[in-house]
Amino acid sequence: MARPRSEEARRKALAAAADLVIERGVGAFSIEEVAARSGVAKSTIYRHWPERAALIIDTARATFEHVVTPDTGSLRGDLAAYTAAMVRADLSTGRSAQLMPAIIDAANRDPEIATLVDRLKDEREQPICTMVARAQTRGEIPADLDIRVAVGTLIGPIVFRKLIQRQLIDQPYVDGCLDVVVAGLHTLAASAPTPHRTA
Amino acid sequence: MARPRSEEARRKALAAAADLVIERGVGAFSIEEVAARSGVAKSTIYRHWPERAALIIDTARATFEHVVTPDTGSLRGDLAAYTAAMVRADLSTGRSAQLMPAIIDAANRDPEIATLVDRLKDEREQPICTMVARAQTRGEIPADLDIRVAVGTLIGPIVFRKLIQRQLIDQPYVDGCLDVVVAGLHTLAASAPTPHRTA
Amino acid sequence: MARPRSEEARRKALAAAADLVIERGVGAFSIEEVAARSGVAKSTIYRHWPERAALIIDTARATFEHVVTPDTGSLRGDLAAYTAAMVRADLSTGRSAQLMPAIIDAANRDPEIATLVDRLKDEREQPICTMVARAQTRGEIPADLDIRVAVGTLIGPIVFRKLIQRQLIDQPYVDGCLDVVVAGLHTLAASAPTPHRTA
Amino acid sequence: MARPRSEEARRKALAAAADLVIERGVGAFSIEEVAARSGVAKSTIYRHWPERAALIIDTARATFEHVVTPDTGSLRGDLAAYTAAMVRADLSTGRSAQLMPAIIDAANRDPEIATLVDRLKDEREQPICTMVARAQTRGEIPADLDIRVAVGTLIGPIVFRKLIQRQLIDQPYVDGCLDVVVAGLHTLAASAPTPHRTA
DNA sequence: TGTTAAGCGAGACGGTACGTCGCGTCTTAAT
DNA sequence: ATTAAGACGCGACGTACCGTCTCGCTTAACA
Numbered sequence: 001m002a003r004p005r006s007e008e009a010r011r012k013a014l015a016a017a018a019d020l021v022i023e024r025g026v027g028a029f030s031i032e033e034v035a036a037r038s039g040v041a042k043s044t045i046y047r048h049w050p051e052r053a054a055l056i057i058d059t060a061r062a063t064f065e066h067v068v069t070p071d072t073g074s075l076r077g078d079l080a081a082y083t084a085a086m087v088r089a090d091l092s093t094g095r096s097a098q099l100m101p102a103i104i105d106a107a108n109r110d111p112e113i114a115t116l117v118d119r120l121k122d123e124r125e126q127p128i129c130t131m132v133a134r135a136q137t138r139g140e141i142p143a144d145l146d147i148r149v150a151v152g153t154l155i156g157p158i159v160f161r162k163l164i165q166r167q168l169i170d171q172p173y174v175d176g177c178l179d180v181v182v183a184g185l186h187t188l189a190a191s192a193p194t195p196h197r198t199a
Numbered sequence: 200m201a202r203p204r205s206e207e208a209r210r211k212a213l214a215a216a217a218d219l220v221i222e223r224g225v226g227a228f229s230i231e232e233v234a235a236r237s238g239v240a241k242s243t244i245y246r247h248w249p250e251r252a253a254l255i256i257d258t259a260r261a262t263f264e265h266v267v268t269p270d271t272g273s274l275r276g277d278l279a280a281y282t283a284a285m286v287r288a289d290l291s292t293g294r295s296a297q298l299m300p301a302i303i304d305a306a307n308r309d310p311e312i313a314t315l316v317d318r319l320k321d322e323r324e325q326p327i328c329t330m331v332a333r334a335q336t337r338g339e340i341p342a343d344l345d346i347r348v349a350v351g352t353l354i355g356p357i358v359f360r361k362l363i364q365r366q367l368i369d370q371p372y373v374d375g376c377l378d379v380v381v382a383g384l385h386t387l388a389a390s391a392p393t394p395h396r397t398a
Numbered sequence: 399m400a401r402p403r404s405e406e407a408r409r410k411a412l413a414a415a416a417d418l419v420i421e422r423g424v425g426a427f428s429i430e431e432v433a434a435r436s437g438v439a440k441s442t443i444y445r446h447w448p449e450r451a452a453l454i455i456d457t458a459r460a461t462f463e464h465v466v467t468p469d470t471g472s473l474r475g476d477l478a479a480y481t482a483a484m485v486r487a488d489l490s491t492g493r494s495a496q497l498m499p500a501i502i503d504a505a506n507r508d509p510e511i512a513t514l515v516d517r518l519k520d521e522r523e524q525p526i527c528t529m530v531a532r533a534q535t536r537g538e539i540p541a542d543l544d545i546r547v548a549v550g551t552l553i554g555p556i557v558f559r560k561l562i563q564r565q566l567i568d569q570p571y572v573d574g575c576l577d578v579v580v581a582g583l584h585t586l587a588a589s590a591p592t593p594h595r596t597a
Numbered sequence: 598m599a600r601p602r603s604e605e606a607r608r609k610a611l612a613a614a615a616d617l618v619i620e621r622g623v624g625a626f627s628i629e630e631v632a633a634r635s636g637v638a639k640s641t642i643y644r645h646w647p648e649r650a651a652l653i654i655d656t657a658r659a660t661f662e663h664v665v666t667p668d669t670g671s672l673r674g675d676l677a678a679y680t681a682a683m684v685r686a687d688l689s690t691g692r693s694a695q696l697m698p699a700i701i702d703a704a705n706r707d708p709e710i711a712t713l714v715d716r717l718k719d720e721r722e723q724p725i726c727t728m729v730a731r732a733q734t735r736g737e738i739p740a741d742l743d744i745r746v747a748v749g750t751l752i753g754p755i756v757f758r759k760l761i762q763r764q765l766i767d768q769p770y771v772d773g774c775l776d777v778v779v780a781g782l783h784t785l786a787a788s789a790p791t792p793h794r795t796a
Numbered sequence: 797t798g799t800t801a802a803g804c805g806a807g808a809c810g811g812t813a814c815g816t817c818g819c820g821t822c823t824t825a826a827t
Numbered sequence: 828a829t830t831a832a833g834a835c836g837c838g839a840c841g842t843a844c845c846g847t848c849t850c851g852c853t854t855a856a857c858a
């Protein structure tokens with residue numbers, strides 16, 4: 001019955017928030033500044049996002065919007081395509097690399113934010129699960145492989161380097177990690193044959 | 200001619216800072232609260248640490264104090280001992296898992312802090328480098344292996360799970376990751392023999 | 399085609415406003431709260447009263463609705479009846495005593511409100527003027543008495559005690575003040591005979 | 598042991614507060630504006646005064662600083678001098694006339710402020726009490742006169758005209774009121790002789 | 797073995813941002 | 828056309844910490 005929330009206000013605030021993060025870092029991120037830049041009143045921002053952290057999260061979410069799930073026929077090929085896209089679209093921009101620590105920090109002390117962060121995490125990891133499942137169907141990797149291990153060994157090294165070590169991610173690094181992990185998975189698959197292969 | 204800085208003040212402030220993080224999380228961490236709890240005056244804290252982030256870093260540093268560099272004769276054994284100690288002493292307590300994002304966030308916008316964080320990082324990764332070097336000497340893994348890849352694939356999955364995914368680290372997960380990575384490294388070493396082995 | 403302004407909305411809003419003032423004081427008075435309590439939409443309230451202060455005034459006006467103009471044959475008698483009614487119906491409830499300062503404060507900075515307040519004031523003082531005029535006709539008090547002085551000395555002490563001193567008004571106080579002022583007026587009438595008396 | 602509160606900050610804030618009230622009225626009075634004008638930080642203002650109203654009160658208090666207690670030998674003379682000073686120093690400036698309603702409004706809803714206001718009131722009324730006592734000693738007015746009645750009839754008409762009616766106070770009005778009230782008091786003293794006079 | 801400069805606790809200071817509240821205006825759907 | 832509902836821009840509220848700066852007091856190294 002009342003006026004609907006202004007989509008324009010939301011859009012303008014998010015855009016200003018993203019700009020602000022890029023220009024001056026998460027540390028300089030403040031609702032007041034977002035309000036000043038966007039022309040959206042502070043109270044309106046608080047109507048849309050209950051607190052600072054929620055706006056940061058929504059700002060970050062856009063980063064993961066275009067995650068792909070390639071299907072090249074081989075795990076190595078899928079991963080190469082996936083990581084290439086990830087590096088290109090996401091980590092290499094430096095945006096999520098700056099946003100994520102702040103977000104995780106916020107999640108560590110606010111369960112509600114933690115929920116949102118978990119959702120964000122699932123969105124990002126879903127492609128890996130799909131690729132791993134396909135590889136398992138093809139018998140490339142052990143059918144009983146713990147999916148957590150798959151995700152951890154495949155994404156872990158890359159995310160670790162970017163977010164924790166705060167280093168650039170170059171192609172040799174990514175290739176080297178994939179070489180190691182894919183070789184390991186293949187070796188395990190051969191030595192502990194899956195039902196599919198033993199058939 | 201002047202009185203030396205009170206080591207007791209430093210100790211009390213650090214202890215109160217650690218307690219505060221454990222009890223109420225990084226979010227509740229503030230110089231004012233540390234001063235109130237420790238009985239050390241705010242001005243004294245600022246005399247010892249130039250700013251908030253520096254105290255957080257020093258609080259975190261204690262966490263990595265007891266990192267070990269085991270020497271069991273095999274890469275797998277070394278890693279098992281190392282990760283066990285890491286899990287036990289550090290990540291499993293939840294302390295560094297909360298501190299690190301805050302620290303990294305600070306480092307992302309303050310180069311001086313970044314320097315401190317890099318030092319922290321090196322301290323933690325040094326054992327891995329040592330273990331990898333020994334394994335290379337033994338011919339267990341490729342001699343030309345990029346050390347960054349070694350560190351990334353070995354620590355990455357664990358740190359990723361703890362800090363980014365904010366999940367508990369259990370032994371099956373650690374074992375699974377080590378299985379994959381060590382198998383990969385061994386396979387690569389076999390298929391692309393090192394100079395040492397081919398000799 | 400148009401619906402007339404809802405008299406019910408007006409009534410409900412006024413009632414809620416009065417309740418709110420009585421229960422929680424003028425300080426807690428807000429349009430938002432009146433809207434919430436009355437079920438009348440905020441926009442509707444603004445259609446009936448152009449601003450906060452106007453609603454406060456209307457809320458106060460009800461207080462003076464039943465002011466009487468007694469005619470007992472003597473000034474002392476008239477005043478006794480008048481003040482008794484005033485004390486009973488108005489000041490003793492504590493309502494106007496709380497509303498008036500807020501209203502006057504509003505009037506001090508908004509001329510439009512000042513106009514409304516002046517009207518309110520005139521309504522209240524009219525009976526005094528009537529009673530004084532009758533007393534002058536009877537020769538009880540000086541014919542050339544400044545009406546402002548009459549009003550001031552007669553109402554002033556009572557209003558002063560209630561609004562400025564924020565004290566209860568008891569009968570001895572009222573009687574004492576009337577004794578002094580009426581005695582003074584009679585004395586002046588005797589010593590400086592009015593045209594009426596000298597005739 | 599700590600640094601003492603800055604008297605300069607207090608002084609500058611009070612001065613800015615007074616200026617603000619005079620220029621734009623109590624309605625436009627805000628801590629933020631006082632901070633901006635005075636150059637004293639908002640947080641410092643809140644260190645000195647717990648809330649808006651407290652600063653308003655202190656701003657008003659200055660108004661009554663120079664209240665006199667004349668001793669001319671007659672009640673009429675004392676009152677003339679006293680009211681002249683009051684009119685000159687206080688009400689005529691328009692400052693307290695604007696401040697008082699706001700203060701009283703604040704007192705109506707905050708007991709702590711009410712206490713401060715009561716103190717303010719006592720300070721202002723003390724001279725009246727002294728003058729009345731002297732007049733009683735001289736036998737000018739009834740020895741058993743209720744002091745509340747004395748204060749009410751003497752100040753009430755003036756304060757009423759200024760604060761409630763929001764009118765200018767001119768000399769004829771003051772004189773007229775004093776004529777009435779002093780005449781009344783003398784008459785009562787004559788008709789109900791004090792012990793002193795009967796001696 | 798005083799002296800004295802620094803360390804210390806306490807906390808005031810100028811700031812910035814927080815998240816809340818109320819204002820008065822406005823848009824929307826329903827009646 | 829009026830209403831209920833509530834979003835909007837605006838601006839002040841009072842709070843929490845930041846990092847800096849006096850204050851007196853205490854204390855260890857030097858003279």
